[in-house]
Amino acid sequence: MKDAARDPLAAVNPLALCLAAVLYSAPLLTSVDVVSGATALGISLVLLSSCGIAPLTIVKRTWPLLLAAPLSGLSMLLYADPGGTVHLTWWLVTVSDNSIELALAITVRVLAIGVPTLVALVGIDPTRLADALAQIARLPSRFVLGALAAVRLAGVLTADHRSLARARRARGLGDARSLTGWLSLAFALLVTAVRRGTMLATAMDARAFGSGERTWARASHLGRRDALVVAAALCVALAAVGLAAATGTYRLVGAGGGA
Numbered sequence: 001m002k003d004a005a006r007d008p009l010a011a012v013n014p015l016a017l018c019l020a021a022v023l024y025s026a027p028l029l030t031s032v033d034v035v036s037g038a039t040a041l042g043i044s045l046v047l048l049s050s051c052g053i054a055p056l057t058i059v060k061r062t063w064p065l066l067l068a069a070p071l072s073g074l075s076m077l078l079y080a081d082p083g084g085t086v087h088l089t090w091w092l093v094t095v096s097d098n099s100i101e102l103a104l105a106i107t108v109r110v111l112a113i114g115v116p117t118l119v120a121l122v123g124i125d126p127t128r129l130a131d132a133l134a135q136i137a138r139l140p141s142r143f144v145l146g147a148l149a150a151v152r153l154a155g156v157l158t159a160d161h162r163s164l165a166r167a168r169r170a171r172g173l174g175d176a177r178s179l180t181g182w183l184s185l186a187f188a189l190l191v192t193a194v195r196r197g198t199m200l201a202t203a204m205d206a207r208a209f210g211s212g213e214r215t216w217a218r219a220s221h222l223g224r225r226d227a228l229v230v231a232a233a234l235c236v237a238l239a240a241v242g243l244a245a246a247t248g249t250y251r252l253v254g255a256g257g258g259a
Contacts, residue, residue: 007053028040037105041116072110
């Protein structure tokens with residue numbers, strides 16, 4: 001489990017974080033406007049910072065999104081339905097007032113939804129999440145433990161890939177950088193993963209995983225802190241959408257040339 005001193009969100013139940021992410025994202029997905037996205041993003045960053053999460057940590061967890069968000073806005077800028085004054089026209093590209101507005105709105109909305117969600121969910125411990133899903137959400141323990149085992153073994157694929165590549169190179173079986181070598185290596189990696197999964201399934205069945213009622217080493221429960229996180233996430237999203245509606249910038253998705 002993550003140390004709460006290093007990650008303040010580690011003290012929050014993973015199931016509460018997932019629920020908060022859903023309740024936070026759902027209202028923001030209904031509108032394409034700058035006001036709601038900017039408001040939600042600003043409040044979220046303030047709350048995350050007040051919880052002790054450093055700006056560098058936020059950047060480390062969300063840097064792929066920070067690179068992808070401008071690209072999503074660029075597609076809207078070039079190919080959205082024209083509206084208002086047309087500033088540039090070239091082949092399929094049309095840049096107009098409407099496309100500029102949509103590009104800004106989409107970029108901000110992607111950041112507003114993605115940044116807080118990634119910061120909250122990237123650090124979740126899979127074991128704690130599995131405990132919460134089985135004990136609180138009442139999902140079948142056999143399914144939960146199987147998924148947890150798969151997640152835990154996902155990191156082994158990197159070591160397997162490195163070992164197989166070295167072994168093939170030592171035996172002169174081809175260059176993994178070529179298409180043929182890459183496909184051959186991928187097939188070998190798939191076979192290794194299937195074999196390991198089969199052995200794990202057999203071991204779990206031998207130990208009676210999923211047969212009858214089971215006990216749990218770590219109790220998972222929801223508390224006041226979890227309720228506060230869920231309520232805060234919902235309030236931020238509703239406040240952002242409400243402000244957009246009050247200022248007249250609320251733009252329903254799919255309406256008026258929206259995304």
